[in-house]
Amino acid sequence: MEFEDGTAIWASSGTVQAPLVESFIMDDQVSEEFHADDADIKVRSSDGVLFKVHQRTVDKYSEGLLGNGVPNSRGEFELKENCETLGLLFQYMYRKRPELSAVPFSTLRSVADAADTYQMYSLSDMCECQMSRHARTYPVDVLAYAAKRSLADLVDEAASRSTGIDAETALTALGQETFIPWVLYRETWNTIIRDVNDPPAVLHKGGMRTCELWHMYYMAVANDLRAFGPGEVQEGGRVFGKYRSSLRSCTHCKLRAENWARAFGSAPGRMPKFSSVVSEMAS
Ligand SMILES: [Zn+2]
Secondary structure (H helix, E strand, O other): OEOOOOOEOOOOOOEEEOOHHHHHHHOOEEEEEEEOOOOOEEEEOOOOEEEEEOHHHHHHHOOOOOOOOOOOOOOEEEOOOOHHHHHHHHHHHOOOOOOHHHOOHHHHHHHHHHHHHOOOHHHHHHHHHHHHHHOOOOHHHHHHHHHHOOOHHHHHHHHOOOOOOOHHHHHHHHHHHHHHHHHHHHHHHHHHHHHHOOOOOOOOHHHOOOOHHHHHHHHHHHHHHOOOOHHHHHHHOHHHHHOHHHHOOOHHHHHHHHHHHHHHHHHHHHOOOHHHHHHHHHO
16 A cells, blocks of 8 residues: 555565466566555566556655656566665665665665666665675775765775785776776885885894794795785784794794784875875876
């Protein structure tokens, strides 16, 4: 049923099959959550699920969902979003606050793109709030999202976790415009890390600059550190402890390792923010 203000309530939830005969003829799968008897609009998801909704509600919460689209011969509007994304869009329109904190990143991104496309502004804001949760796992994708929307804080957070990504993946995700400053940003970090990874020798007994324990330790730590960007030095700092036992009882090498770890920990302070790299390029 539909209320005066265009919202509606539903008798049940989940996904059901249409009645057998119709199902046989149309091979139809209907959204269990959105299948109002008094619906005047039918929307078909890219993966074939039918949503029966109210034009009035759709028009109220979305400027462009139906847009200038023309329904197919069965009177359905065919959209490019899948049923999971459309379900969340309709939850938003029908004031059933969508649980965006529980959805995987790919779904969140799809909802965010759809919210932008269909001009559902407060849903866009809701997606934006959730994006930073994924900056650790999907840094270049979140960076691409944030750069497109000029969200400086999120841009900086995601970029600071993205330097371990290979260039090809970054180019695909970011597009050329953001990729170029990203390359400069990553190169700046790599230069700082090359400097950090050259900790001054600590003289051993007898004036020796090092001992046989250092090389193995150095190679293992330097190799592992490559995965960490300026926003990840806390996680990266654990690498120093992970191999510490290989230095056994050499206090000189251990001191050198501590100096190295300290230099790594302060390296982010030497980095520009990604957003300032972008604005410098633009000026
Ligand atoms: Zn030593």
